[in-house]
Amino acid sequence: MATGKRPRGELRQALITASFELLAESGLAGFSVAELARRLGVSTAAPYRHFRDRDQLLAAVATQAAGELAEAMEAAAADAGEDPVDRLAATAGAYVRFAAARRAGFDVIFARELRPLRDEALAEAGRKLMALLLDLARDAGHPEPADALRSIEQIIALAHGYVTLDTGDFLTGARVSEEDVATRATRAVATLLRGSLSSARAG
Structure with missing residues (x-):
């Protein structure tokens, strides 16, 4: 699992990239921002510094x-x-x-x-x-x-x-x-x- 603080733009792209992997496993219905944060080794609040909510992340x-x-x-x-x-x-x-x-x-x-x-x-x-x-x-x-x-x-x-x-x-x-x-x-x-x-x- 990736850990450590990332530059702002890097974390944003890491969230998008990891989302593809999670979608492959869970589909849209089971997609969880909390699980995504866990996999990236960041706080559950970190994704929301880049995306307003789950749907905005999925839109990206x-x-x-x-x-x-x-x-x-x-x-x-x-x-x-x-x-x-x-x-x-x-x-x-x-x-x-x-x-x-x-x-x-x-x-x-x-x-x-x-x-x-x-x-x-x-x-x-x-x-x-x-x-x-x-x-x-x-x-x-x-x-x-x-x-x-x-x-x-x-x-x-x-x-x-x-x-x-x-x-x-x-x-x-x-x-x-x-x-x-x-x-x-x-x-x-x-x-x-x-x-x-x-x-x-x-x-």
């Missing part, structure tokens, strides 16, 4: 998660090549990798319990993440906002489903690595997207 965690996820998705899309469908599908693999590493995803970034805060930093991070996905969806053949949003919904549902199956050990018998899971999610989304486009053109 969600803001960082949204920024990191957007960067990971953007990098994955860039690495996927020129095909717009492959670029969009690559975001599913990025989501799986991110959730495996951080044990946090849209369930934390867009958590219902944080919405009443109207935290501007979190709202802006969420907008940037969705703007990235919307741009990729439009490029992949969904120019209408409603169609693009529906496509994103399907991608996240599929990717998050793979994450849930993996973390729940459902895929253990198949002996797949986290990278295998990410690849499966990417391929499944690519198949879904191409099937959807073919159906639209045929109709």
Whole structure:
């Protein structure tokens, strides 16, 4: 357990970083600032010098998660090549990798319990993440906002489903690595997207 006094900015970031680990174990419902302080070796009052309350701390965690996820998705899309469908599908693999590493995803970034805060930093991070996905969806053949949003919904549902199956050990018998899971999610989304486009053109 870490002990000793930290500089103000360092403790703030340490609280956010340790929060990811605690969320992975307890989820949002079981998240405890007191337990977080204990793990960091600081007083139970120390976190409240940086965050007004538990929800404000969680909002900072969600803001960082949204920024990191957007960067990971953007990098994955860039690495996927020129095909717009492959670029969009690559975001599913990025989501799986991110959730495996951080044990946090849209369930934390867009958590219902944080919405009443109207935290501007979190709202802006969420907008940037969705703007990235919307741009990729439009490029992949969904120019209408409603169609693009529906496509994103399907991608996240599929990717998050793979994450849930993996973390729940459902895929253990198949002996797949986290990278295998990410690849499966990417391929499944690519198949879904191409099937959807073919159906639209045929109709």
